Amino acid sequence: MHKRHLLRAAAAAASLALAGAAHAQAPAFPPAKPITLYVGFAPGGAADSAARLIAKKLGENIGHSVVVENKAGAGGNIVHQQVAQGPADGTVLLFGSIGPLTIAPHMMKVGYDPFKDLAPISGGVHFPNLLVVHPGAGIKTMADFIAAAKKAPNNVSYASTGNGSASHLTGELFASRLGTEMLHVPYKGGAPAMNDLLGGRFTGYFSAPPTSLPHVEAGKLIPIATTGLTRPSYMPNIPTVAESGLPGFEALNWYAFVASAKTPAPLLDRYNTELVKVLNDPAIREALSKHGLSPHPTSRAELADFMQKESAKWEKVVKERNIKPE
Template sequence: MNKRHLLRVAVLGAGALLLAGAGWTQDFPPKKPVTLMVGFAPGGAADAAARLIAKKLTENIGQTVLVENKAGAGGNIAHQLTANGPSDGSLLLFGSIGPLTIAPHMMKLPYDPFRDLAPVSGAVHFPNVLVVNASSSIKNLADYIAQAKKEPRSITFASTGSGSASHLTGELFAQRANVELVHVPYRGGAPAMQDLLAGRITGYFAAPPTALPHIEAGRLTPIATTGLTRPAYMPNLPTVAESGFPGFEALNWYCFVASAKTPVPLLDRWNQEIVKVLNDASVREALARHGLTPHPTTRPELLAFMRKESAQWGDIVRQRKITAE
């Protein structure tokens, strides 16, 4: 084979690769409606944010993006379904801190977040807010701690499931405050809130979208937020960090992931579309009204962030000897 023939083969090969890549981008958006799966029940923070973003994605790409709630196992069921799901770009997951970076340290999962799921983009992050029923005698964080010390294990705290952000926030606080709290897992933010409003549990490290309407209506008393700084929507509410626990920070977050079998060009295209939506002024304003901060990222940035969070929460799981309930 002479040099001229070799050059021709190389050029044709390169062209075929370019066409293959172009073919993937031409398949966007998918020809069928896109599913954005959420691992929690309707009415919570994940559901609220996902629906806002899905609406704008639908407008931008000209294809319907449907939110599908698959609650259970602290969100792990939805993550497993996505890991084993279609890889044609028609299924995205509103991934969450628990199944991606906490649960793997607590139990043997049927999927590996870093092997079976591909990062697409960050979505939103926010601090939790510790709330109690307005009829409770607890009015501030000092009262909360005093009761926990006076009557060990008398205080129950809700979460969106074992291994969720709200669960680990409670465990981290119990460790720092040296108190005994009783964890009560639920299948999402909405059912947890229902029991708190009914007086069946003491408190809940809740997501802002779930708690704010009830705080404004006077049904819940906010005790403290879990970020390092006070959120703009609660400027008068102290943080746990400034209430005697310097450096305390426990942020909740959601991101977009897909099956790891999804071709990279499709993942990159979804990243572009999601980042575009999260940078849209109307979307940012709508998310802010729910107490959520947009957090668009590149795919490598999200992967690095997930690895950092996994290391941090893995330490807490081991120190607190937390297991799946």
């Protein structure tokens, strides 16, 4: 009997020890150190504006410091590699983007695998491109644009924010659907591309709406079509490409929250809960809408599935159009 009691006592002690160890190993939320949300683009753009709105509200909700840090370079690929190889203690988040996550890996060696080295947390924001043209191009509708593009190879020129960028791949997908060639003119960012379009140096630009809408409203550019499947609420009078001659055409710009794949699952789950809460906040949704951005909160699994589909879509375009790094 005494031996049986000793065995029970030993088992109970072992159980308590294991429970204590599990409790000790459970990651703290929020982490003790400040949280850094990295953005792979320069301050002032759509990604930066969205990240700062969301980070501020996230910090307020969890009662912890959330700092946005911009690390531009190589279309965002540099910071994606940094986060993939960086701390996995919940102190580092990334506002990942379409290019580094689903386009660049099909064009070049990027030093990270988006699906092995980075973990999905939640969708962030989506927005369509807006095709705008210079008034001097003599194009006023999508029918005019298509006719000009089909007239002869490279008869139409379009700008992008860089080789392999979302604006570049949108143009390539468009040309592929038309069965023609358009002259691609890459720039190092949206601002220089827009300046040259305003100067009439090329035909059009699949731009981010926040970049081009002020010039549309000023009468300096003509809006031709948006690249989502439906018309955005803030551009109800501008048709989509899909309803203007290319059924089913869709090319979205998007940003999503990811972290190092080594980050403990409980931390990733907690971040998902908090970020979904922020993105569903009416004030945040309204603020993002003013920047031409649509909140897109998802579960972690939904984001993983979305990224896989986007990756397959753009891999096909990269191969069909033989797109190479600069």
